[in-house]
Amino acid sequence: MIGDLLxxxxxxxxxxxxxxxxxxxxxxxxxxxAFIPPIMTAMGLIAAxxxxxxxxxxxxxxxxxxxxxxxxxxxxFVEALNGPVxxxxxxxxxxxxxxxxREALILSKLGEVGFNFGIKLFLIIGLFIWxxxxxxxxxxxxxxxxxHLVVLGTGFGLLLSPLGALYNDIQKVLAMIVAPWLLITPxxxxxxxxxxxxxxxxxxPVTPLLVTTRELAxxxxxxxxxxxxxxxTLAFGxxxxxxxxxxxxxxxxxxxxxx
Amino acid sequence: xVSLKDSQSVGKATDIVSKSTxxxxxxxxSVQGVSKKFCRDLKRSLIYGVQDIAAEMVGLRDSxxxxxxxxxxALDNVSLELRRGTALGLVGSNxxxxxxxxxxxxxxxxxxxxxxxxxxxxxxxxxxxxxxNPILTGRENIYANMSILGLSKAEIDERFDDVVxxxxxxxxxxxxxxxxxxxxxxxxxxxCAVHTEPDILLIDEVLAVGDMRFRVKxxxxxxxxxxxxxxxxxxxxxxxxxxxxxxxxxYLNRGKxxxxxxxxxxxxxxxxxxxxxxxxxKKIDEESSGSLTLPEKLEGTSYGxxxxxxxxxxxxxxxxxxxxxxxxxxxxxxxxSDSNLDxxxxxxxxxxxxxxxxxxxxxxxxxxxxxxxxxxGISQVLLKMPSCSLKAGRYVMKxxxxxxxxxxxxxxxSFYFTVENIPGMSQCxxxxxxxxxxxxxxxxxxxxxx
Numbered sequence: 273m274i275g276d277l278l279x280x281x282x283x284x285x286x287x288x289x290x291x292x293x294x295x296x297x298x299x300x301x302x303x304x305x306a307f308i309p310p311i312m313t314a315m316g317l318i319a320a321x322x323x324x325x326x327x328x329x330x331x332x333x334x335x336x337x338x339x340x341x342x343x344x345x346x347x348x349f350v351e352a353l354n355g356p357v358x359x360x361x362x363x364x365x366x367x368x369x370x371x372x373x374r375e376a377l378i379l380s381k382l383g384e385v386g387f388n389f390g391i392k393l394f395l396i397i398g399l400f401i402w403x404x405x406x407x408x409x410x411x412x413x414x415x416x417x418x419x420h421l422v423v424l425g426t427g428f429g430l431l432l433s434p435l436g437a438l439y440n441d442i443q444k445v446l447a448m449i450v451a452p453w454l455l456i457t458p459x460x461x462x463x464x465x466x467x468x469x470x471x472x473x474x475x476x477p478v479t480p481l482l483v484t485t486r487e488l489a490x491x492x493x494x495x496x497x498x499x500x501x502x503x504x505t506l507a508f509g510x511x512x513x514x515x516x517x518x519x520x521x522x523x524x525x526x527x528x529x530x531x
Numbered sequence: 532x533v534s535l536k537d538s539q540s541v542g543k544a545t546d547i548v549s550k551s552t553x554x555x556x557x558x559x560x561s562v563q564g565v566s567k568k569f570c571r572d573l574k575r576s577l578i579y580g581v582q583d584i585a586a587e588m589v590g591l592r593d594s595x596x597x598x599x600x601x602x603x604x605a606l607d608n609v610s611l612e613l614r615r616g617t618a619l620g621l622v623g624s625n626x627x628x629x630x631x632x633x634x635x636x637x638x639x640x641x642x643x644x645x646x647x648x649x650x651x652x653x654x655x656x657x658x659x660x661x662x663x664n665p666i667l668t669g670r671e672n673i674y675a676n677m678s679i680l681g682l683s684k685a686e687i688d689e690r691f692d693d694v695v696x697x698x699x700x701x702x703x704x705x706x707x708x709x710x711x712x713x714x715x716x717x718x719x720x721x722x723c724a725v726h727t728e729p730d731i732l733l734i735d736e737v738l739a740v741g742d743m744r745f746r747v748k749x750x751x752x753x754x755x756x757x758x759x760x761x762x763x764x765x766x767x768x769x770x771x772x773x774x775x776x777x778x779x780x781x782y783l784n785r786g787k788x789x790x791x792x793x794x795x796x797x798x799x800x801x802x803x804x805x806x807x808x809x810x811x812x813k814k815i816d817e818e819s820s821g822s823l824t825l826p827e828k829l830e831g832t833s834y835g836x837x838x839x840x841x842x843x844x845x846x847x848x849x850x851x852x853x854x855x856x857x858x859x860x861x862x863x864x865x866x867x868s869d870s871n872l873d874x875x876x877x878x879x880x881x882x883x884x885x886x887x888x889x890x891x892x893x894x895x896x897x898x899x900x901x902x903x904x905x906x907x908g909i910s911q912v913l914l915k916m917p918s919c920s921l922k923a924g925r926y927v928m929k930x931x932x933x934x935x936x937x938x939x940x941x942x943x944x945s946f947y948f949t950v951e952n953i954p955g956m957s958q959c960x961x962x963x964x965x966x967x968x969x970x971x972x973x974x975x976x977x978x979x980x981x
Binding site for chain 1: 581
């Protein structure tokens with residue numbers, strides 16, 4: 273497995289370059305698409321909050337920065353989650369015809385997630401400077417937590433990808449589930465402190481990873497450490513199990529595709 | 532007769548295989564008893580897919596030898612060997628499992644039973660231009676495509692110029708592939724694939740791309756590769772391609788490997804089956820012995836001349852069970868006459884047995900202005916054919932004896948017979964007797980003056 277992973281690096285890189293250059297070459301706004309959605313979301317939410325339509329308790333960061341930063345993190349998770357399913361479906365004609373290391377598809381999608389985040393990083397740095405957000409030394413650990421978040425998304429995605437290649441339903445379910453999932457993740461509001469909603473938010477495995485990343489990058493005060501560890505365990509468990517499933521299932525998926 | 536011929540050719544085939552085992556190089560590919568089942572029902576097929584994955588995960592996937600509901604064997608116990616530098620043609624009608632076999636060899640799908648051993652790199656030409664992105668330039672696509680085919684960046688750099696030159700893309704290499712003509716894109720795909728320098732190349736009917744000149748170039752490149760030690764497995768419906776490229780061939784029919792052997796004999800067998808229909812029809816062929824004996828006419832139904840039997844015979848007068856294209860034969864109509872009859876005509880109308888009802892031949896002694904005089908008693912009327920022009924197949928014949936004014940004396944509505952194939956008859960509607968020769972140019976004037 274590790275051997276195949278190493279063997280697929282170069283192909284993954286080629287696929288990444290191919291996909292990204294094709295994506296931006298056929299786009300007028302290009303890189304701007306990485307900035308526009310979080311800014312629009314943030315503007316909408318700020319308007320709602322200021323007009324009193326939304327009743328959101330105080331956040332430890334200025335609300336605009338809070339929402340934009342959190343949305344960027346959430347998008348990374350969603351991209352990682354969709355990655356394997358989308359990659360397998362896009363590459364169907366290739367998969368049906370050529371026997372290349374299948375890991376390359378996943379690696380290339382991960383590279384795309386990283387690339388998109390790299391662009392968003394400019395937005396985040398801009399935010400930090402604009403709102404004069406104090407940064408602590410713990411920011412160097414933030415990428416670690418971020419990787420755990422990506423691992424969680426990829427792990428879930430890998431588990432779904434074999435089924436997703438056979439049935440279109442999986443992609444539809446994924447698209448449908450993301451919106452409610454966002455609502456039970458502290459992206460637009462701070463972590464609730466009490467009540468039944470607190471329970472739901474805490475049971476969501478994305479919560480501790482996303483919150484910890486955010487906290488490491490800003491205040492440095494961690495509130496979800498135990499959650500972080502069980503969620504990380506789940507993430508890596510899913511990744512390894514999902515990878516195994518992905519590898520074993522691939523010949524059976526190819527068999528059910530037309531050549 | 533047909534079955535006897537089969538077993539002979541199989542015996543011959545195995546002889547050739549074992550002979551070449553001794554002389555040729557190492558075995559690159561060994562396929563042993565490979566079987567694969569498929570399902571025709573999409574919904575069910577997907578469910579089976581999920582089941583297989585689940586079984587594979589828990590490691591309980593061993594009961595593969597039974598078919599589930601609506602499944603069939605796409606490949607059934609196929610065994611093959613391929614040696615370095617040899618080319619194997621794969622023939623068979625549509626749906627006989629050729630592509631499935633190639634996909635299993637390429638490692639894309641797992642066989643349900645049997646094993647495959649491969650030494651070396653396999654490049655599938657099933658996939659021309661796989662992974663081409665229409666928006667990117669030819670240059671970028673070459674890198675992407677050849678990476679997918681398993682080359683490193685350094686190796687691609689090395690071959691890049693050769694690929695561009697071979698594909699004859701020229702300046703268009705830096706334009707997006709979507710602006711290419713379909714021929715250009717196919718050329719680029721082919722160029723990428725053949726420059727990966729694999730040990731085994733799987734070619735699945737992709738050579739029908741590009742114009743004639745490029746096709747010729749492709750074949751030349753393939754034979755170069757073969758000289759340098761690459762082996763091929765080639766699927767093509769055009770027998771000429773197989774005949775010219777492959778020294779050995781395998782014939783698949785409904786997932787079963789019928790024969791492996793030297794290409795001409797395999798192609799002949801394949802074409803015979805193709806034109807004669809399936810093995811079920813062949814049973815009928817065996818039963819019909821190429822002759823027809825008619826029951827005696829009842830009292831009062833005869834018009835004075837009765838056909839007793841029909842059969843084919845060769846020039847020595849021996850009965851034939853079937854005809855063979857390009858060989859001589861004669862139809863013998865045995866008849867009994869009550870009295871001496873003059874000016875009798877024999878008419879023979881031949882149609883394809885499972886055809887559209889058009890007559891293939893309509894021969895009549897009346898049209899030929901040839902009057903036959905039949906004396907009282909039993910006599911035989913012969914229709915001699917110096918060279919049978921019919922191609923292989925099942926035919927049905929209507930025969931009647933008549934007198935002037937279309938006064939029919941006796942008629943046989945359907946006499947079934949078979950024509951056997953000879954090599955080189957594919958894409959021919961009928962057999963044209965012919966010869967080839969070379970003449971010095973100076974003779975031309977002489978012949979003109981003659």
